Structures are given as C-alpha cells and as structure tokens.
Amino acid sequence: MSRPKRVGIVASDCYFPSTYVSQASLEKHDGVSAGKYEVGLGQNKMSFTGAGEDINSMCLSAITGLMEKYNLNHTDIGRIEIGTETILDKSKSTKTTLMGDFIAAGNSDILGVTNINACYGGTAALFNTIDWVESTSWDGRYGIVLMGDIAVYEKGPARPTGGAGVVALLVGPEAPLVFENKLRASHFEDAYDFYKPNLASEYPAVDGHLSNACYLRSVDKCYQLYADKFERLEGKKFDMVNGAQRYLFHQPYAKLVQKSFGRVMYNDVTRGVLENEEISKFRNVEPEASYTDRALDKACVGASSDLYKSIVYPYTMASRNIGNSYAGSLYFGLLSLIADETAEKLGDRVLMFSYGSGLAASMFSLIIDGSLKNQREVCNLKERLDNERVEISAEKFTQALAEREEFYNAKSFAVNSPPKFMSPGASYLSGVDALGRRSYQRVPAVRTLAAATARQMHTLVRRFKI
Amino acid sequence: MSRPKRVGIVASDCYFPSTYVSQASLEKHDGVSAGKYEVGLGQNKMSFTGAGEDINSMCLSAITGLMEKYNLNHTDIGRIEIGTETILDKSKSTKTTLMGDFIAAGNSDILGVTNINACYGGTAALFNTIDWVESTSWDGRYGIVLMGDIAVYEKGPARPTGGAGVVALLVGPEAPLVFENKLRASHFEDAYDFYKPNLASEYPAVDGHLSNACYLRSVDKCYQLYADKFERLEGKKFDMVNGAQRYLFHQPYAKLVQKSFGRVMYNDVTRGVLENEEISKFRNVEPEASYTDRALDKACVGASSDLYKSIVYPYTMASRNIGNSYAGSLYFGLLSLIADETAEKLGDRVLMFSYGSGLAASMFSLIIDGSLKNQREVCNLKERLDNERVEISAEKFTQALAEREEFYNAKSFAVNSPPKFMSPGASYLSGVDALGRRSYQRVPAVRTLAAATARQMHTLVRRFKI
Numbered sequence: 001m002s003r004p005k006r007v008g009i010v011a012s013d014c015y016f017p018s019t020y021v022s023q024a025s026l027e028k029h030d031g032v033s034a035g036k037y038e039v040g041l042g043q044n045k046m047s048f049t050g051a052g053e054d055i056n057s058m059c060l061s062a063i064t065g066l067m068e069k070y071n072l073n074h075t076d077i078g079r080i081e082i083g084t085e086t087i088l089d090k091s092k093s094t095k096t097t098l099m100g101d102f103i104a105a106g107n108s109d110i111l112g113v114t115n116i117n118a119c120y121g122g123t124a125a126l127f128n129t130i131d132w133v134e135s136t137s138w139d140g141r142y143g144i145v146l147m148g149d150i151a152v153y154e155k156g157p158a159r160p161t162g163g164a165g166v167v168a169l170l171v172g173p174e175a176p177l178v179f180e181n182k183l184r185a186s187h188f189e190d191a192y193d194f195y196k197p198n199l200a201s202e203y204p205a206v207d208g209h210l211s212n213a214c215y216l217r218s219v220d221k222c223y224q225l226y227a228d229k230f231e232r233l234e235g236k237k238f239d240m241v242n243g244a245q246r247y248l249f250h251q252p253y254a255k256l257v258q259k260s261f262g263r264v265m266y267n268d269v270t271r272g273v274l275e276n277e278e279i280s281k282f283r284n285v286e287p288e289a290s291y292t293d294r295a296l297d298k299a300c301v302g303a304s305s306d307l308y309k310s311i312v313y314p315y316t317m318a319s320r321n322i323g324n325s326y327a328g329s330l331y332f333g334l335l336s337l338i339a340d341e342t343a344e345k346l347g348d349r350v351l352m353f354s355y356g357s358g359l360a361a362s363m364f365s366l367i368i369d370g371s372l373k374n375q376r377e378v379c380n381l382k383e384r385l386d387n388e389r390v391e392i393s394a395e396k397f398t399q400a401l402a403e404r405e406e407f408y409n410a411k412s413f414a415v416n417s418p419p420k421f422m423s424p425g426a427s428y429l430s431g432v433d434a435l436g437r438r439s440y441q442r443v444p445a446v447r448t449l450a451a452a453t454a455r456q457m458h459t460l461v462r463r464f465k466i
Numbered sequence: 467m468s469r470p471k472r473v474g475i476v477a478s479d480c481y482f483p484s485t486y487v488s489q490a491s492l493e494k495h496d497g498v499s500a501g502k503y504e505v506g507l508g509q510n511k512m513s514f515t516g517a518g519e520d521i522n523s524m525c526l527s528a529i530t531g532l533m534e535k536y537n538l539n540h541t542d543i544g545r546i547e548i549g550t551e552t553i554l555d556k557s558k559s560t561k562t563t564l565m566g567d568f569i570a571a572g573n574s575d576i577l578g579v580t581n582i583n584a585c586y587g588g589t590a591a592l593f594n595t596i597d598w599v600e601s602t603s604w605d606g607r608y609g610i611v612l613m614g615d616i617a618v619y620e621k622g623p624a625r626p627t628g629g630a631g632v633v634a635l636l637v638g639p640e641a642p643l644v645f646e647n648k649l650r651a652s653h654f655e656d657a658y659d660f661y662k663p664n665l666a667s668e669y670p671a672v673d674g675h676l677s678n679a680c681y682l683r684s685v686d687k688c689y690q691l692y693a694d695k696f697e698r699l700e701g702k703k704f705d706m707v708n709g710a711q712r713y714l715f716h717q718p719y720a721k722l723v724q725k726s727f728g729r730v731m732y733n734d735v736t737r738g739v740l741e742n743e744e745i746s747k748f749r750n751v752e753p754e755a756s757y758t759d760r761a762l763d764k765a766c767v768g769a770s771s772d773l774y775k776s777i778v779y780p781y782t783m784a785s786r787n788i789g790n791s792y793a794g795s796l797y798f799g800l801l802s803l804i805a806d807e808t809a810e811k812l813g814d815r816v817l818m819f820s821y822g823s824g825l826a827a828s829m830f831s832l833i834i835d836g837s838l839k840n841q842r843e844v845c846n847l848k849e850r851l852d853n854e855r856v857e858i859s860a861e862k863f864t865q866a867l868a869e870r871e872e873f874y875n876a877k878s879f880a881v882n883s884p885p886k887f888m889s890p891g892a893s894y895l896s897g898v899d900a901l902g903r904r905s906y907q908r909v910p911a912v913r914t915l916a917a918a919t920a921r922q923m924h925t926l927v928r929r930f931k932i
Contacts, residue, residue: 086556087556089662092823096654099654113587114581117580124578128594137648181602188576189565190562190563192903197555197877205901221574225575
C-alpha cells in the first residue's frame, strides 16, 4: 500500500461575521491621528460580533458552508480537526459541537480534536490532517480542518488589531494545492509575548514589542531552516526571488507582513545569496538588536517594496478586511491567493509562514498544481467581503464588545432571535443554560448556488480506493 | 520512499507526584461507609499535589525523566505533542515550556502542540505522532507524546475520583509495541457529561450518571465498529476471547473498567459471536435503557469476571494507585501491562479504549512485537508506586486542594523551596510574576541508573535513514 499522492487542499471556504467596523471610523472614535490604523497598521476593516456568536457557532457556520456549497456527503468525512485559541471550555472541544449533522447521517467515526497554541493551532491541525492522509491510518475519506478565532482586546491600543473569522479546508489527495512536506521548518521556544493567563476574561495579555521581536526572530529561524532543507533536498541554493513565487504570512496586521518580507530579504543578503548594498550595511548588527533597528527595517522594507507589492501584498487582502482571525489569519491569506485569478500559475511555489505566540512557528510551502477556479467561485471571497457585509459604527462596535464581556462565562441566558444582519445559513448561540451547556440555532439558509453548479462541484467528491 | 515499518512505542516512562492519600483514609475522613471508595470505586490510592506543581512542571518532570533515563539526545527529537485538559493558559501551550533543554542543544525544530478534548487528548496526540512518522513529513527523528492531567474535584462525592500523573511515550519505527492503524474505530458526539465551562476554577462540571452512560455507549459504538473493521480487513469474525489477549480501558475508576469489559461481552452476545445464557436474557433491552439496567450490568460483570481478572484487572494497577490522570489514564494502563512480565507474549493483541467526555472515543489495538524488558526496567513502575511515595493524611490532602484553589489563577507569588517529598530530578513551579508569567525549577537529580545501563539503553536511539 503506497501513500496517496498530491495531498493538499481539495476545497475551501470560510465564515466571517457579517458586521465590521472601519479602521478609519475607529481612528476618529479613539481620537488618534488619521491613518494611525489604516496606514500605520495597514488594516482597513475589522470583523466583529456580539454575544450571539461564539467559536462553536462560527465553526458550525464554516463547516456547514463547506459541506453544503460542495454538496459533500457527511459519510465522506473521516476527520474534523480544529485550531483555535478561543477557548469556551477547558475540556470539551469545539469539534464535538459539530457532530450533529454527521451523526444524523450515521457517521460518528470522525477523528480529530482541538489544537491549541495561539495563532499556530490551525497549522498544527492542518499538518496532522495531511499526515493522517499519508499514513496507514487513512481510510479514503476526506479530512476537514477549521482554523479561526474571535480576536478581541480590552480598550486600548491593541483593540484595532482584533478580528474574527474561520477558514474551512477540505484535505485529501489529488489536490490542486499540494504541500511539500519534506520542507516544513519549525521554531518553538518558551516566550510570554502574547498569552491568555486570565482564564475568566476573553482578553489576552500582550507585550507588543516582544511579540514583534519573537515573530521576526521566528521568521529568521524558520526561513534559514527552510532554505537549508530545500538545499539538502534539491541540491541547489534557495533564494527568495527564484525559490518561491508567492509569500503568505500570519498577519496580526498588514504592516508586520511587510516588515517580515523585508526580513526575508535581510536573511538572503546575510546568507550571501542576494546582493543589496543598502541592506549590506546592516549585516553585522547583532541579531537581537536587529529586531528593533528602525534603520535596518526601513532599508529592508524599501529594498523589498516592489517585490512585496507584487507577490505578498495581494494576499493580505482578506485579513486587511477582516482583521486578525488568529489561527485563521494565514489561511485567509491562502483564500486571498485563491481569490486572485492572476495568481493561479501552475507550478508556482507558495511559501507560508505560520506564527503563534508562546511560541510556535513553521515555514512550509505548497505548489499550485491544478485549477483553483472552482474554489475561487465557491468561496466568492471578494464579493462577500465587499458587498455582503454591513458597516457598523465605532460606538456600536464598542457596545458589542461590552456585550461580549458581559456574557463571557455567563449562564442562564437565551438569545431569542438571531443577531442582526446575520448571514443566511449561519449558526448562532441560542442560549447557555444554568449548567453552562450551550445550544445553537441556524438562520434559515438561502440556496445561493444553482443546482447545476452544485452538481458540477460534486464531481470533486469521491471515496478514494486504497 | 516507502513508509517506515512497525511504528509504535519505542520507550516509555511516567511522572506522578510523590504524595498520595489512601482511599481508606478518605472514606473515614468523609464519614462514608467503609469500602465505599476502595470496593465501590475499586480504587486504592490517589496521587495529588499542592500549588507547587502544575501541568507544565509535571510534563517537564516526565519528559526530563524519559530523556535522561534513555540517555536520549535532544537533537534526536522532531516532535513533542501533548494531550491534557489541565489548561493554565488558553493560548500558550505547555509544549512551549518544555523547549529549554532542546534549544540549549540547538534544536528548536520540533513540531507539536496541545490536543484538547477531556481525557481523549493523549490519544489524539499519539495518533498524530504515529501518522507523522508514517507520512512524508517525517525526517527520521523520534516523536514524544506526553499525556496526563491533574484531576481535582470540589468537595463532594466526585473528589475521591481525582488523581495526577503524566505518561511519556517515545514513538518511532521498529518498536516492540506496534499499532494496528487500520483498525482505529471512533465515536464522537455532542454531550455535556463532564466539561469545564467555569474557566476561573480548576474544577469540572460533572453529570456522573450521564457520563457513565456516555462511556458505555461509546464502548458499544467503538467495539462494534472495531469488530466490523477487523472483519473487513481480516476476513474473519472478531470476538473478545479470540480477537484480543489483553484489554486496556480509560479508567476514571476501576469499577467502570469492569462494567465496560462486561459490556464488551454483552456486545459479543448480541452480535451472535458468543453464547451466554444469562446475558442473552437481556438481548432485547433497549440500548439507552441498557446503560442503567443493574440486572444486565450484574449479569455481564458476573459472566466476564474470570476473564476480567486475568486479562483486564492487572492493567488497572497504576490507576488504582494513582487515580484518574485523565488523558494519562489509559496509558498508565499500558505502563501497567509493560510492568507485568507475565503479560509479555509476542504476538498478543492489546485492545485499547480511549474515552474523553464531551465526547470523543476510540478503540484501537497494538501488537506486542518485541521485548518490553527494557521499558519495564527503566520505568520501574511497581517499585516507584509502592516504595518511592509518601502517604499523606486525608486532612493534609484537603489542605493541599485548598491551597491549589487559592493559587489557581493567582499572580505575584514565589515558591521558595521545592514541595516537600518531591522526587529527585522533578520540576516544580517556582513562581508566577505579576503578569502571570510562570517559572520553573528543578529538584537536584540523583543518578539512579548505572552508566552501563544507560549506555545499553542508548543503543535504542538512532536516526533512521529515510
């Protein structure tokens, strides 16, 4: 029994709340200078939701969307694995709350639980699911990976770096997006840059400066290791220009992605595979000092600017408009790439950098090995972000977060109607009883896909013979 | 590149606190009838610890024990994955706190995070690590799986079902304990039998009767599915007597293991592969009613009693003496089997049942395919349980749990000396600063293994060429 081939992402979709606040209106509301969030952070809009949605309901919305849009059969799924740090219960995993439709279809034999390490959990879940398909444990069924969070901060400078969303990926063989598993390069260490030790609060503890330094150090470590592994495996040097054609980064805010890409160029210069006079001046800066060296940062961002605009920036699209969905962030980058038909070049290598505070980081890659048209049309990301959401004022956004505070960990309440503006077919938290047991309901779905399209997509789905 | 063969458990060890309370003394302290815990639950001793140990320190103690006793090189480890529901931080994983020694050795390229679903997280972590070794992602290094918890309950009837411990398993190819991955049979559903919605408390919410019914229903579902898969794969019927030679169950308390084994017999009778007149009388009981049918339970326990004593009960040993270590419990069963040299029969199939409330369950099996003598001697389980622990009074046990309550989620404190009676080489929580950042220290280690033994064990450890 040989391993299945071309294991990767067979189908994809996502869910994000239908309400957002614009960063420009937040700037005014917060009384900061114009452009502090839009230009300073590089962010445009931020998804948010009140107490009527939690991570379970958002994962329900995401998996239901994926199953229905692709007309998937509930018996064709053998694994559902989740990466999140939006923890509602220290013991019961979100995955268990998704079992209803599967059990109704007679399928409770579905592996997978929750993976936790800050924004890295989705990558852990994805790696596990890929490895499962390649192992003798695989039984020919698809795996679903859900990655996402509700990112909220207490009032203050970090609040505009929130967001909310869940990405749903269908993993199996013969995929148009194929992972290069031999090249996974990771860096883990013990850090307190962003963490959640206050269990009774939804808000994290953050050391922003430390977190940026940890992120950039992880880019260094992972990129150097990735290049080493590439060179051992392929027998030739890796450099950022010729080695990969697209770059996706975990995106707390877009400006950090730009710094990180500049950092990759800094690495290539210090590794001696790329020449750049401006950056070369900084090659003897001590690593730890280099993370906060503004002149170095400016030189790297400047030198990499054109390349950034063409092979990185376009894929920051979804997260610029959703905000930081933590575990989902990197994969909203992937959906942004799928959404961009000009990015669909067969054979292109997409380099991905996943970072979770605490810390856990991996750099890895996939190859575009088939048409992404179907995934682009099904997810319909740009249209949904631009035209299927409602802008809410900064005042009402602030009220919504106050509502979340009030109901976080609360018991004995019911939500009598779906949250306003909720997307058709999405699920919401309908109540928490006196014992803390949660229940969910669904907004009536509207069939947005023609039956013919659904049938066409169904040809994607088959049991693999193994 | 073909898959590595005989992937399984290459080495094993564990950590449990050096202090325990006897169930007999708890009976007196609680003013219940003699035997209520010892006979009623089937439990003898319960490990516990005060505020000086947390899940991070216990995992540090476990992984350090495994690394040192087997003289493992820190660069030979490519994955460290953890299953626990003892959550100290909703974002930062326990695994990150274990990186110190590995980074000192120049190895930060180590995959794996925390898996969460009640007592099932360890099984998820183990499955992921096995699959990783069999996938193209594997790079020839070992994986370490840590599974365990600190199980504490508020004052009341559930308190004697606590416990504490962490199992450490080294996973790789050419192992003496080899998993049969094709036979994994799982059952997941949405239940609130045991859960932890009170984030600010270390204690769970428990519906004991529901949890027992969920557990037994999961035994049914998983066993039937396991038998189906076996029959499809092997082309012959599976029955409990001829199909497997040893049985390990997740063990909240030993009596539930006995009921569960009886339930397996009930399944064989209703499936028509085993004849038993007494049990047959109950074959038409409705499934849901059957979980609480005392006469049925009595008939099954009675009919399976001899078999239980010989192929199940011996492996409840560690958990009878440690208590419920949640994610560790099933694997303390495996260590009990390894500790019993009479159980070491080449070719024997060991059937394992993992259950985590919420709920997640899997039945799976391994084959004894090599000598376990080395693992038995290194772990030295019986000796450690019998002679390297200190009995503490029920009063002081109650004080220790009060201390845990006081310091759970607390900040700005230091532990100035190791907890009393702590094992040499174990780690403890030395403080939590004002920002909730934790620090750990180690009790000086005593080399208990002769250098010669260490050298001999080192032959276990090599890089696999792939």
